[in-house]
Amino acid sequence: MMIKRNIIYLAVLAVLLMPVISCDSRERLYIYNWTYYIPDSVIDKFEEEFNVRVVYDEFASNEEMFAKLRSTRSSRGSYDVVFPSGYYIPIMIREDMLERIDKSKIDNLKNIDPEVLSKTTYDPHMEYSVPYFYGAAAIIVNTARVPDYKESWSIFAREDLRGRMTMLDDLREVMGDALVYLGYSVNSINLAQITEARDIVNNLWKPNLVKFDAETFGKGYANEDFWVVHGYPEVVYEEIADNEQLMSNTVVFIPDEGGPSYIDTMAILKNARNIDLAHKFINFIHRPDIFAEFTDEFGLPATVNIPARRLKEGISLYSENELQRTELTMDIGDSLELYNDAWFNVIRAGN
Numbered sequence: 001m002m003i004k005r006n007i008i009y010l011a012v013l014a015v016l017l018m019p020v021i022s023c024d025s026r027e028r029l030y031i032y033n034w035t036y037y038i039p040d041s042v043i044d045k046f047e048e049e050f051n052v053r054v055v056y057d058e059f060a061s062n063e064e065m066f067a068k069l070r071s072t073r074s075s076r077g078s079y080d081v082v083f084p085s086g087y088y089i090p091i092m093i094r095e096d097m098l099e100r101i102d103k104s105k106i107d108n109l110k111n112i113d114p115e116v117l118s119k120t121t122y123d124p125h126m127e128y129s130v131p132y133f134y135g136a137a138a139i140i141v142n143t144a145r146v147p148d149y150k151e152s153w154s155i156f157a158r159e160d161l162r163g164r165m166t167m168l169d170d171l172r173e174v175m176g177d178a179l180v181y182l183g184y185s186v187n188s189i190n191l192a193q194i195t196e197a198r199d200i201v202n203n204l205w206k207p208n209l210v211k212f213d214a215e216t217f218g219k220g221y222a223n224e225d226f227w228v229v230h231g232y233p234e235v236v237y238e239e240i241a242d243n244e245q246l247m248s249n250t251v252v253f254i255p256d257e258g259g260p261s262y263i264d265t266m267a268i269l270k271n272a273r274n275i276d277l278a279h280k281f282i283n284f285i286h287r288p289d290i291f292a293e294f295t296d297e298f299g300l301p302a303t304v305n306i307p308a309r310r311l312k313e314g315i316s317l318y319s320e321n322e323l324q325r326t327e328l329t330m331d332i333g334d335s336l337e338l339y340n341d342a343w344f345n346v347i348r349a350g351n
Contacts, residue, residue, distance in 0.1 A: 027052045029277045032069070032079040034264070035060055035215070036235045037133075038285075039297040046284050052277060060214040061170050062088050069097060069269070080272040081281055086122045086263040087172070089129045090331040098128045099268040105279040106130065108286035111305045119328055120263060129265035130282050134303040136254055136261040136326045137173055138318055140236050144249040145227040151253045153181040155228060156205040166220065167205065167230040169212035171343035172329050174201060176260035177230070186260040186327045189335035198342040202349050212347070222246070233317040234298035252317045254326060261326035263304075 027050075031038075035058045043054050059065040062085050069092075072078040084092060092098050103109060103126060116134050123129045141149055145164070149155055156165060167174050176186035178197035188194060210226065220226040222239035224246070229236065233252045240246045266285065268278045284290060288307035295302045296314035303320055332339075 027274060027277055028055055029053070029081065029274055029281055030055045030057075030079040030272075031081045031083075031281075032057050032059065032065065033081075033083040034058065034232075036218070036232075036238045036298065037083065037264075039294055041297070042285075042290055042294055045290070046281060049284070050277070050280060061168075063171070066091070070095070079269055080274050080278040082267055082269055083132060083264055084129075084267060085329065086120060086129070086131075086265055087329050087331045089122045089265060089267065092267070093123075093128055097270055099270055099272060099275060100127055101130060101268065101282075102279060105276070106283045106286070108283050111286050111288060111291070111307050113304055113306050116263065116304050122331055123265075129267045130286070131304050132264045132266050132285065133300065134261065134263045134323065135232075135300065136259055136318070136323060137168060137170075137231055138233050138252050138254050138259075140221060140229050140231065140233060141251045141253075142221070142224065142227045142246070142249055143251055144246075145224070149228075150256075152255050153177050153257055153259075156208060156230070159208060161228055162208040163210055164225075164227040165208055165229065166210050166213045166217045166226050168217075169214040171339050173230075173260055174212065174346075175339055175342060176327075176329060177255075178205075180258045180260070180327065181255075183257075187330045187332055189332055189338065191338055194338050194342050198345055201346050206346065206349070234300055237299040237317060238297075254318055254322045256325075258325040258327060260329045261323055262329055 029052055031054060033056065043056065047054055057079070059068065065082065065084060066088060069078065069082065109126065109130065112131055116131055120131060139155065146161065156167065175194065175197055178200040179186050179188050179193065181200065182193070182196055184193045184197070217226060217229045217231045218235040218239040221229050221236050222243065236250070240250065266282045268275060272278055286305055288305060288311055291302060291305040291308035292311035295308065296312055299315050299317040301316040301318070301320050302308040302312050303323070
């Protein structure tokens with residue numbers, strides 16, 4: 001009798017589960033992207049319009065993304081669309097990690113700003129990548145806690161703010177900040193300059209930081225554990241959007257010395273499960289109304305898509321003019337080892 005009951009129970013359970021399984025038989029698009037970088041509303045619209053399901057994972061740095069993809073690339077189709085920064089595109093091309101873009105399937109490429117395209121020397125003809133966003137990390141300050149400050153990287157040398165500041169856990173960002181602070185290029189391959197920048201980070205900035213953090217700085221700022229953070233403004237904006245008081249006390253700036261900037265891209269991974277749907281997604285993102293929705297959601301300027309600028313309604317946390325004093329982070333080939341060595345020294349060194 002017990003065996004019969006179990007058989008009946010399993011049969012009933014199977015019948016009950018059948019509708020659940022059958023109703024989730026849509027095509028899937030697997031996306032690997034930065035945290036807080038596509039609004040849920042945009043994903044929902046894409047799923048509804050194309051009758052598909054998006055499976056979405058996030059990363060906090062290019063290094064994290066690259067390491068994961070290298071470790072899983074032997075298994076077919078871990079993701080379809082990935083969002084590396086432009087300087088990682090040559091690295092991924094050399095590693096044979098990317099599919100070629102079929103531009104005939106992406107009509108909305110015509111909306112991309114030619115000035116932005118002129119900066120994509122890492123992939124000048126969009127053979128393997130399509131620009132997603134041109135922007136920069138910035139410094140975000142809670143002016144209720146820090147009423148007096150200079151718009152300079154030197155803020156991280158302030159001992160009176162020790163234990164209330166964070167910088168990104170990103171070697172090219174932080175080393176780039178120190179390089180421009182010293183008057184050098186963010187893409188310097190001069191060992192003496194890189195060493196000098198490393199020492200600025202180690203001796204002047206790091207002692208005052210809670211940590212190098214690319215994942216929780218937004219939440220820490222929203223909780224007012226951190227008063228000054230180096231990070232992506234859209235992450236902070238998303239965390240404090242419902243806190244009117246903190247919003248009114250928050251200032252975002254790209255320092256007077258400048259800093260590194262980036263062009264984040266959309267690329268299709270080798271052996272993607274659904275290459276055709278990946279092209280449709282990239283085309284969808286560059287539809288002007290969709291791109292405007294993305295930038296409005298996160299308080300960003302519509303730097304890449306020209307028609308979207310006319311449709312934007314929300315604020316921009318920094319201006320396109322401020323980006324003019326930044327320098328695009330580029331692939332520096334084997335010289336990256338100079339940065340890896342310097343960053344290892346930074347992470348390893350005690351306060």
